[in-house]
Amino acid sequence: DGGITQSPKYLFRKEGQNVTLSCEQNLNHDAMYWYRQDPGQGLRLIYYSQIVNDFQKGDIAEGYSVSREKKESFPLTVTSAQKNPTAFYLCASSLDRGRFDGTEAFFGQGTRLTVV
Amino acid sequence: DAKTTQPTSMDCAEGRAANLPCNHSTISGNEYVYWYRQIHSQGPQYIIHGLKNNETNEMASLIITEDRKSSTLILPHATLRDTAVYYCILPPEETSGSRLTFGEGTQLTVNP
Numbered sequence: 397d398g399g400i401t402q403s404p405k406y407l408f409r410k411e412g413q414n415v416t417l418s419c420e421q422n423l424n425h426d427a428m429y430w431y432r433q434d435p436g437q438g439l440r441l442i443y444y445s446q447i448v449n450d451f452q453k454g455d456i457a458e459g460y461s462v463s464r465e466k467k468e469s470f471p472l473t474v475t476s477a478q479k480n481p482t483a484f485y486l487c488a489s490s491l492d493r494g495r496f497d498g499t500e501a502f503f504g505q506g507t508r509l510t511v512v
Numbered sequence: 513d514a515k516t517t518q519p520t521s522m523d524c525a526e527g528r529a530a531n532l533p534c535n536h537s538t539i540s541g542n543e544y545v546y547w548y549r550q551i552h553s554q555g556p557q558y559i560i561h562g563l564k565n566n567e568t569n570e571m572a573s574l575i576i577t578e579d580r581k582s583s584t585l586i587l588p589h590a591t592l593r594d595t596a597v598y599y600c601i602l603p604p605e606e607t608s609g610s611r612l613t614f615g616e617g618t619q620l621t622v623n624p
Binding site for chain 1: 546548553554555556557558561599612613614615616617
């Protein structure tokens with residue numbers, strides 16, 4: 397079945413450590429996205445990529461880094477520079493045919509990161 | 513960016529229709545309206561989208577006013593599993609592609 401997979405579902409790290417969250421999709425989508433969600437709030441865009449080897453900062457990119465070496469994969473690294481990393485992280489992908497061509501985004505089930 | 517306004521929360525009785533409103537008075541002529549929902553601790557799920565005409569699929573119906581300044585998502589026979597946060601979304605103008613910005617949405621609670 398085609399879909400988008402995030403792993404792991406739960407992740408615990410000590411303060412000061414970098415941690416990488418995995419996101420893989422087999423939908424042949426060009427665009428991939430990382431969002432952060434804090435309790436009771438909406439989603440905030442961290443980074444997005446519309447093509448391999450290219451990505452752009454979203455609204456809250458500070459303290460995060462990404463890579464897009466393969467179309468299928470868009471890992472997110474939460475660095476020690478991120479002041480408050482404990483959150484629910486969501487990855488998404490879409491065909492990205494352009495803003496005026498309505499197209500849906502598919503989301504993974506999320507990774508809940510807790511930094512202690 | 514075109515902005516949307518949704519009520520913070522709504523309640524609906526099981527089996528009744530749930531009508532979720534969204535105001536988007538600054539929408540431009542070519543912007544689609546998207547609806548997603550997020551069940552607690554899961555990733556958002558696409559529901560439906562529309563441009564000018566009303567749309568219907570197996571999950572819901574989308575009614576867009578003629579001036580496109582508002583829309584209503586209709587769940588015709590709400591079930592307890594429809595309890596979720598519902599997001600009305602417009603892609604921001606300055607980017608191409610499906611970059612979606614999620615606000616706080618409407619918490620729909622379906623009661624038995």
